[in-house]
Amino acid sequence: MSTLNLNLPIRKGNFALNVDLSIPLQGVTAVFGASGTGKTSLLRAIAGLDRHVGGLVNFADQMWQDHHNFTAVHKRGVGYVFQEDNLFTHLSVEENIQYGTSRASNTKAAVDHIITLLQLQNLLTRRPSQLSGGERQKVAIARALAILPKLLLMDEPLAALDQTFKQDFLPQLKALISELGIPLLYVSHAADEVAQLADNLVLLDKSGAAKCGNIIEMLTNPELTLAHRQEAESLLTATVNSYDAHYHLLSLQLCGQTISVSGKPLAPGTSVRVRILAQDVSITLAAQHDTSILNIFPVTIEQIFPYSAAQDTILLNLAGSQLLARITRKSKDLLGLKTDQKVFAQIKSVALSQ
Amino acid sequence: MLTQADLTALLLTLQLALCTTAILLVLGTPLAWWLARTQWRFKFLLETLIAMPLVLPPTVLGFYLLLALGPRGFVGSFMQTLGGEPLAFTFTGLVIGSVIYSLPFVVQPLQDTFHNIGKRPLEVAATLRAGGLDRFLTIVLPLAKSGFITASMLGFAHTLGEFGVVLMLGGNIPGETQVLSIAIYGHVESLEYVQAHLLSAALLILSFFMLLTVYGLRGRMRVASM
Numbered sequence: 304m305s306t307l308n309l310n311l312p313i314r315k316g317n318f319a320l321n322v323d324l325s326i327p328l329q330g331v332t333a334v335f336g337a338s339g340t341g342k343t344s345l346l347r348a349i350a351g352l353d354r355h356v357g358g359l360v361n362f363a364d365q366m367w368q369d370h371h372n373f374t375a376v377h378k379r380g381v382g383y384v385f386q387e388d389n390l391f392t393h394l395s396v397e398e399n400i401q402y403g404t405s406r407a408s409n410t411k412a413a414v415d416h417i418i419t420l421l422q423l424q425n426l427l428t429r430r431p432s433q434l435s436g437g438e439r440q441k442v443a444i445a446r447a448l449a450i451l452p453k454l455l456l457m458d459e460p461l462a463a464l465d466q467t468f469k470q471d472f473l474p475q476l477k478a479l480i481s482e483l484g485i486p487l488l489y490v491s492h493a494a495d496e497v498a499q500l501a502d503n504l505v506l507l508d509k510s511g512a513a514k515c516g517n518i519i520e521m522l523t524n525p526e527l528t529l530a531h532r533q534e535a536e537s538l539l540t541a542t543v544n545s546y547d548a549h550y551h552l553l554s555l556q557l558c559g560q561t562i563s564v565s566g567k568p569l570a571p572g573t574s575v576r577v578r579i580l581a582q583d584v585s586i587t588l589a590a591q592h593d594t595s596i597l598n599i600f601p602v603t604i605e606q607i608f609p610y611s612a613a614q615d616t617i618l619l620n621l622a623g624s625q626l627l628a629r630i631t632r633k634s635k636d637l638l639g640l641k642t643d644q645k646v647f648a649q650i651k652s653v654a655l656s657q
Numbered sequence: 658m659l660t661q662a663d664l665t666a667l668l669l670t671l672q673l674a675l676c677t678t679a680i681l682l683v684l685g686t687p688l689a690w691w692l693a694r695t696q697w698r699f700k701f702l703l704e705t706l707i708a709m710p711l712v713l714p715p716t717v718l719g720f721y722l723l724l725a726l727g728p729r730g731f732v733g734s735f736m737q738t739l740g741g742e743p744l745a746f747t748f749t750g751l752v753i754g755s756v757i758y759s760l761p762f763v764v765q766p767l768q769d770t771f772h773n774i775g776k777r778p779l780e781v782a783a784t785l786r787a788g789g790l791d792r793f794l795t796i797v798l799p800l801a802k803s804g805f806i807t808a809s810m811l812g813f814a815h816t817l818g819e820f821g822v823v824l825m826l827g828g829n830i831p832g833e834t835q836v837l838s839i840a841i842y843g844h845v846e847s848l849e850y851v852q853a854h855l856l857s858a859a860l861l862i863l864s865f866f867m868l869l870t871v872y873g874l875r876g877r878m879r880v881a882s883m
Contacts (some may be wrong), residue, residue: 352780376783383784388777393799402795403785450785 304329305363307454307486313344313355320344322513324505328363328454328486331477333497333518336507342490345507346456349488350383351376362454380407382447382455382485386462389443390431397427400446407450414449420479421445437468444476448483455480455487461496473499474656498522498538498578499656523618523625525608530616530627535581537626543573553655558622563597566655576656581616583651584628588638590647598650602626604642607635619648663856665832666840673748673836674816677755681763681812682805684756689767690797708765710758719825722754726826746828751836754822762811770804771797803875810871814864 306325313320320341326332334342347353349360351367351374360368367374390399400423404414418424421441431439440460447455461469477500480487488505491497497504497518504518508528514521519538522529529535541555546568553569555562557577564577590599602619610616615635619626628648640646659667688707692700710718726744727733733743744750774797782792798805820838827834829843837860844853 350784352783375788376780377786377788380786381784383781385777385781389781391778391781391796391800402782402787406786406791446785 307349307363307488308359308361309345309349310359311345311348311355312357313341313348315341315344318511320507320511320513324513324515326488326505326515327503330502331480331487331489331500332503332505332515333501334488334490334505334507335494335497335501336492337509338492340507340509341511342492342507343458345505345513346383346458346488346490349454350381350456351379352383377406380450380453382450382452384440384443384447384455384457384460386459389446390434390439392431394431395427396423396429396431396434396442399431399442400427400449403446403450409449409451413451417445417448417479417483420482421475437464437472440464441472448479448485451483452485455485456490457487458490459492460489462491462493469496476500494532494534494536495578495654498536498576520625523627525606525616525618530581530608530618531610533582535610535616535627535629537579537581537624539577539579539621539624539626541575541577543569543571543575545571558624560600560622562600562650562653564653564655578654578656579626579650580652581627581629583653584619584626585649585651586617586619586628586630586634586638586640587647587649591649594649596649596651598653600648600650602646602648604640604644604646606642607640619646621648659855659859660852662831662835663840663852666835666837667856667859669748669832669835670817670837673751673755674813676752677759677816678763678809678812680752680756681759682809685760685763685767685808685812689764690771690793692764692768693771708761711761715758715819715821716825718758719754719822722750722757722822722826726750726753745826746830746834748827748833751823751827751834754826755816755819758819758822759812759815762815763808766804766808766811767801770801770807774800806874807871810867814867817860817864 305328307328309322309324309326311322313322318339318341322345334345336342344353348355348358354368354373357370358368366372367379391402394402400414400418418427421444423441423445426434426438426442434442444460461472473496489500501518503515504521505513505515506521506527506529507513514527521527523537524530539557541557541562544554544556544561546553548568551565552563553566555564555575555577562577569575600621602621604617605620605625606618607615610629613631614629615632617628617630617640619628626648692704723745724730725732728737728743733745736743744753778796778800779792782796787795818838819836820842823834823836823839829835829839837856841853841856844850844856
């Protein structure tokens with residue numbers, strides 16, 4: 304598999320970020336970090352919008368930047384969607400989308416297909432000022448995809464939009480990207496977007512370091528900051544078993560266990576992701592039956608590490624998958640929890656994403 | 658009615674204003690673009706120089722230009738060594754004077770327009786595979802349309818009303834340097850008020866309709882882009 308290799312010393316005022324990464328050019332890679340960790344700077348450097356002296360950018364077999372060369376933005380063949388102000392105000396929606404296609408020699412049929420997928424057919428003659436924020440971003444995404452980029456870069460494209468739009472649009476975006484097979488680098492500081500979209504994760508932290516890896520592994524890795532957040536979470540993949548129309552519950556197959564999740568009906572066999580916050584997982588020594596909690600699984604304690612003065616985070620192994628639980632230190636001591644112990648995890652709430 | 662001499666003055670004035678505006682657009686566009694983009698910390702020096710004609714009495718500017726372009730001046734003597742004529746008291750000399758005199762009226766609106774367009778549309782265009790010149794032609798020019806109209810009209814109108822620079826540098830040679838404002842002054846001096854009225858009215862009406870066009874167009878464009 305080809306990769307995007309980066310070695311970038313990014314300096315901006317007092318801020319320094321040292322990126323030395325190899326990012327797989329497949330699927331969606333989220334660039335995640337708090338604000339001020341240099342997510343946008345990293346994306347701009349990859350696109351060639353900013354030049355950092357002494358940096359290396361190697362895309363598959365093309366050297367975009369080294370000590371002697373710097374490929375200009377328009378010759379890199381990247382698509383870029385900014386957080387806002389994407390559209391050319393002097394052009395209609397259709398002209399905006401077509402702006403890059405003549406230069407990239409894409410076919411009309413392919414462009415029409417993208418327009419259809421994003422449901423923009425009825426907006427083509429409008430001016431950008433006549434669009435809603437969500438429509439504007441969809442047009443910007445269509446325009447970036449219409450040049451058939453080798454790599455698509457998105458800088459918090461949905462950050463300025465409301466939650467309802469985001470919930471509707473994210474699955475659409477994910478399907479679109481996987482259909483077109485264009486690798487996507489997606490900058491976000493919203494954990495829910497990242498959990499829903501990403502296969503891989505580039506994690507930037509305040510110390511100026513960057514790490515890259517599989518999102519599922521990184522979320523629960525005690526070495527990384529992700530597992531130490533207040534909203535620490537685990538991501539697990541599951542397949543749909545059946546749908547209980549009476550209780551409106553989906554039954555999922557997860558690591559050999561069956562888990563019930565409320566949600567819309569999905570076809571059996573559909574692959575889904577479940578997101579479980581560490582604070583929604585509690586631990587019991589024996590399986591409880593007289594409880595309102597539906598999802599109770601046998602797990603093994605892999606590691607216990609401190610979170611705050613009062614709480615610990617516990618890394619659990621659920622038939623090969625990893626799950627985080629956060630409990631008070633007092634409970635941990637009362638239950639006498641220790642590594643390799645077999646216990647039960649009670650999962651209070653599960654979020655589902657397709 | 659207008660005499661032949663007055664007509665000649667009117668045509669010469671229009672010719673001067675047209676030449677000056679055309680040259681200013683050619684020179685002023687890259688200059689304004691550079692000023693709007695550069696991070697050079699002594700940019701303000703250049704901006705000050707360009708703004709000088711706004712505050713300097715035209716006679717002062719005309720005086721220095723006369724010295725420079727006359728037979729003893731460095732430009733004038735250089736022209737002579739090339740086998741040409743000194744530029745003072747010629748139409749070419751007037752064009753040079755007007756270009757300097759009207760420079761801020763073209764450069765400043767263009768610089769503001771370019772500045773207001775900002776970097777974003779150009780960055781977007783670059784990611785859509787447009788090269789530098791392509792970006793300028795397809796993004797900057799259309800977005801700066803109203804700025805160009807304003808700059809041209811202001812440059813043109815300001816040259817039209819020029820008096821002091823012409824008086825110092827060009828004198829009053831009919832068909833060569835006698836522009837409208839000088840002709841009006843001449844008529845008043847010789848107490849030919851009817852002629853002065855006619856020419857003044859012509860200039861007044863011309864200026865009014867030009868500005869009307871500018872504001873009309875800008876208003877409509879503002880509505881269209883909404």
